[in-house]
Amino acid sequence: MPETSVLVVDDEESVATTIQAILQLDGHEVVAVTTGAEAIRILGERQFDVVLTDLRLTDVDGVEVLKEVQRTAPETAAIMLTGYASLESAIAALRSGAYDYLMKPSDVEELRATVNRAIERRMLRRRLVELEEVDRLKTQFLSMASHELRTPLTAVMGFIQVARRRLVRASDKQGATDWKEEATRAAETLELAQRQSRRLARLVDELLDVSRLQLGRVQMTRSEIDLVTSLREVVERLRLLNTTHAFEFSDHAKNAPVLADRDRIDQVFENLMNNAVKYSPGGGTVTVVVAREGDDVHVSVTDRGIGISPEELDQVFNLFYRSPDPRAGHVGGLGLGLYISREIVTRHGGKLWAESAGEGSTFHVTLPLAAPASKAGAVKDPAGARRA
Incomplete structure (x- = not known):
């Protein structure tokens, strides 16, 4: 199944189907339509990696198609097709968010190269977004983990120190009437330390679970x-x-x-x-x-x-x-x-x-x-x- 998709919009059916056939040979999924209204309807239902649209359509201006691309899927690469070799046409296309524009009739190799560059650019942008999200999660994790893991660890260390002092006092008072009270308080402090240890163990278990789940090793x-x-x-x-x-x-x-x-x-x-x-x-x-x-x-x-x-x-x-x-x-x-x-x-x-x-x-x-x-x-x- 093709991993990349292209929408071709041209009111000349022969042009649309020719472009469709050329790009399908490169392994792309290609949908070809002949009206801007049909293109806008399809764009409301699904997304494409690349949209190629004629600048001048019989029903809707190609610029309107580009605006719909920008509205529904701004990360999609749009390429404008124009039969008018004018600076105004190029400026109109680029101002509407087009990645590039091609003259009609287009050279086959130029068409293929432009579409492939657009797809590569989209994939790179998608990968950049993914890497930025990974980096954000990493930063968030380090911040949260350092706090959440340190809190029970600090408590455990503190409780153990308190329990140690109480046991020392209990040992010094052995034989006195209140030595058992000190020993009991030391045991209670160790129980608190044990609770925090269990909390710490649960946090570590959660981290291990996430790792196993993401690696498929559950x-x-x-x-x-x-x-x-x-x-x-x-x-x-x-x-x-x-x-x-x-x-x-x-x-x-x-x-x-x-x-x-x-x-x-x-x-x-x-x-x-x-x-x-x-x-x-x-x-x-x-x-x-x-x-x-x-x-x-x-x-x-x-x-x-x-x-x-x-x-x-x-x-x-x-x-x-x-x-x-x-x-x-x-x-x-x-x-x-x-x-x-x-x-x-x-x-x-x-x-x-x-x-x-x-x-x-x-x-x-x-x-x-x-x-x-x-x-x-x-x-x-x-x-x-x-x-x-």
């Missing part, structure tokens, strides 16, 4: 599990760990067998429920509902927190995403949980998306129900190395 051991039972256990576990929020579990499916990696699926729902807690700073209830829908099982996790703006609903699944809403305060973490969760769900053949009406949010997960007599086993990430 090993999943799938077996048939009852998602209802799994969800109930996750909810009960989080109830014990959270004293500020209530958890409601509503089961509209008595059982929901899915072929899944139990640990990874638990990770997804723990991420979603922990997010619901983090972005509901005022407390409240987190509601988890599971139900069968045809050949799928549908799970929703709803909070009564600050909500998500419409433009952010899909952005929340991006790497390093953090809510800009000041009501969220400082939410810890690297902003990787939702990205990892969507990747895991996708690799199980399911979908994960968010909805919000401005106050409170609901995250939806659908997973295919297991077919009868499902076989278990280790399954390598089916997406392979689809991410660079």
